[in-house]
Amino acid sequence: VYKRQDLHSLIERRYSRRELFRVGSGVAVAGVLAACARSEAVRSGTRFAPVRPSGGDTVVVPDGYRADTVVRWGDPLFSAAPTLDSAAVMRGALLQPGAAAAQERQFGFNCDGIGIFPLAQDRLVLCVNNEFPSPVLMFPGWLEAARAGQLADYVAEYPECNLLMQAAVGVSNIELAREDGRWQLVTDSRYNRRITATTEMQFSGPAAEHALLGGSAGAAARGRGTFGNCAAGVTPWGTYLTAEENVQDYFGNGEDAPFEPKASELHSRFGYRRRRSAFGWEHSDPRFDLRRQPNEPFRFGWVVEIDPLNPNIPPRKLTALGRFRHEAATTVVAPDNRIVVYLGDDQAFEYLYKFVSAGRFNAEDPASNWSLLDEGTLYAARLDADGSGEWLPLLWSADGPLSPAAGFDSQADVLLNCRGAADILGATPLDRPEDVAVDPATGRVYLACTMNPARGEAPEGMAAARGIDTGVDAANPRPENRGGHIIEFHEADGDAGAQVFTWEILLVAGAAETDRLVALSDAPLGRDSVYFGGITDAAGLSSFANPDNLAVDSQGNLWIVTDGNQPDGNNGCFVCPLDGPMRGAVTQFMEGPIGAEICGCEFTADEQSLFLAVQHPGSGGTVTQPVSSWPDGPGRAARPRRREQSGLDEGVD
Ligand code: FEO
Ligand code: CA
Ligand code: CA
Secondary structure (H helix, E strand, O other): OOOHHHHHHHHHHHHHHHHHHHHHOOOOOOOOHHHHHHHHHOOOOOOOOOOOOOOOOOOEOOOOOEEEEEEOOOOEOOOOOOOOOHHHHHOOHHHOOOHHHHHOOEOOOOEEEEEEEEEEOOEEEEEEEEOOOOHHHOOOOHHHHHHOOOHHHHHHHOOHHHHHHHHHOEEEEEEEEEEOOEEEEOOOOOOOEEEOOOOEOEEEOOOOOOHHHOOOOOHHHHOEOOOOEEEEEEOOOOOEEEEEOOHHHHOEOHHHOOOOHHHHHHHHHHOOOOOOOOOOHHHOOHHHEOOOOOOHHHHOOOEEEEOOOOOOOOOEEEHHHOOOOEOOOEEEEOOOOEEEEEEEEOOEEEOEEEEEEEEEOOOOOHHHHHHHHHOEEEEEEEEOOOOEEEEEEOOOOOOOOOOHHHOOOOHHHHHHOHHHHHHHHOOOOEEOEEEEEEOOOOOOEEEEEOOEOOOOOOOOHHHHHHOOOOOOEOOEOOOOEOOOEEEEEEEHHHOOOOOEEEEEEEEEOEOOOOOEEOOHHHOOOOOOEEEEOOEOOOOOOOOEOOEEEEEEOOOOEEEEEEOOOOOOOOOEEEEEEOOOOOOOOOEEEEEOOOOOEEEEEEEOOOOOEEEEEEEOOOEOEOOOOOOOOOOOOOOOOOOOOEEEEEEOOOOOO
16 A cells, blocks of 8 residues: 655655765765766766657667667578578478477577677677567467467477477577677587577476475486576576576466366466467477376476586576576675575566575686575565565475465475465565666666556456455555556665665656656656656656666666557667666667567677667567568568667767
8 A cells, every 4th residue: 555654755765865966976975986976977868869769660779879680580500500581481481390400400589588608809608588489470370270279280280380489499599709890690609509498407406306396306307498588697607597487378288187286276376377378389298288297387487597608518497596487587796795696576466586695606616606596595575665675585494484384394395386485474566577687886776567557456366366455555656557667776785685675666667758757756656657767857758668678787877678568669778877867867779670579688798789689579460461570671571589789889878
């Protein structure tokens, strides 16, 4: 419930902090020195003329910048593999035998999270998530068969379609080299690798031997594949963390599945499909038929660690980081060298988590760091109305809140049911917590809550079953939250490993000009309220909605990419300063093609290049009736899920 007096204390903090910065910019005040020095640098905002969105079928960046397509779905990672022909896709080429084998050696579909691993000044390995397949954009007739309830027949006639989808998802690791400022794929690099829905996986951490994961049977028998790979993270020891998100969509026939009681409870809290899966894999592969393998979903919904420089090492699923619809895995080193991983759980009314390692990072001994993510404490966040908050430890004990009496027989049980544990501890349900970014200079943490139209409505579905309050509150301040918002967290003493924090709203997204631009003192917010860091003049602001992935650059600008219906034009990339009078002044840096969401959002170390993922251009169309032909042009199917790189010729400050 919204409490006006609580907001006032928030607002007072907001303004007293601003005042501090104003003084601090001229006087070196201990403790805010770094932020103040930086706020001078960003005082005038980023130096580009904002993109005016047009809704066109192209990628637009400001004058003085250049956008290059680096790699596309179906581009060969090895010279022996063919290039995917998007015109042939429209004629059913991906239904033909051999298409899946080719896809296993080609760049994957539907790019999302990105990790950058520098090899040299102009060489790097890029890890790119390939989140999910879109059969309607791959296979002629698939949609019609699905609508007619004849998908089983379709799969029987074209068994290649499921093999192709399983080969198209997961992760693509590629080496890139920069020549004349342009990044290009290094074909046949020893680092090029596809990880798919069938790749051998290992499990580590406290739940690795849990009976629902197959007990202590050999790892190869227990783990194959990764999918639903959404946002991502990079560890200080040079590994890639890929977050398995909407894994429930891959399994069908839950209605008739022989779930044992504990499995049934966990599936219900995570969500599962009673009838058809989203992709029809259950028609050809018993792993995805819940009637035949009711526990297979428990092998998914984890964060997976991949070593990009050692392609022969199997990926590891890190059970210590818990099982939920993982979005991000944003990793920082705490002052005492413990490792902290911030983790979103992307569904309406779910929670923000963080993992804090028991051991400490040792830069001198890389091998010793490999077990850091196997032992530690997982926390869920409670955001109190007065702007304070606490990290609630998800710890099993014989007589505490997470005990056998509550249905948890071990810490492994807790990790398999983080949502249920966080419910009991009183974590704060958020408006779809997605990606997390940490400002490297200040340690402040930014969370994108992408949207939640059910906020402020009477509880329905899972929210009703959980008995939660779906009303607006200080952390989710707008009813029927269609545009999403961004929350800023200040860990106590700037220590990522802290157990308490303060927080405030940074942005409530929407149409700057036509919605109601408010200060938070105007609370309670209405459905049409938007908040841009307290700026009350819409001139110069860019409208945006549905923040998804985030990044913070070295100059203290927050970069935001979007996934949803925009107030103007297509999804894009937006940026705002985090300090100074322009804090919250969002301007548009890039607009994507029709139907795409924009993902990734990772800078090279020199910040001359920003890698963006262009995911599902052409969504809303079909392979035979496309609504986008980007980037190959008219007469070609949209080649969904490509990555776009913007060459930042001018830098960003
Ligand atoms: Fe895959 Fe939450 O976006
Ligand atoms: Ca996302
Ligand atoms: Ca998304």
